[in-house]
Amino acid sequence: MECLNCHTPLEMAPSQLYARCPSCRSLFMNVAGNWQLYPVEKAEQESIERSLGFSNTADESVE
Numbered sequence: 312m313e314c315l316n317c318h319t320p321l322e323m324a325p326s327q328l329y330a331r332c333p334s335c336r337s338l339f340m341n342v343a344g345n346w347q348l349y350p351v352e353k354a355e356q357e358s359i360e361r362s363l364g365f366s367n368t369a370d371e372s373v374e
């Protein structure tokens with residue numbers, strides 16, 4: 312699975328139902344086998360990522 316925006320390989324959530332792009336920070340959700348953009352407010356993105364099971368923000372894993 313690649314990001315629909317920038318074609319970077321996505322990071323999967325433990326549930327396998329959500330994915331995050333490490334490049335552009337877009338979130339995606341798997342709806343009946345199809346990946347769709349999961350729009351979130353920037354201010355809420357980090358807490359949403361945590362609730363979905365992503366451990367760290369994408370920025371922290373880059374260094």
Ligand SMILES: [Zn+2]
Pocket residue numbers: 314315316317318319332333334335336337
């Ligand atoms: Zn992307």
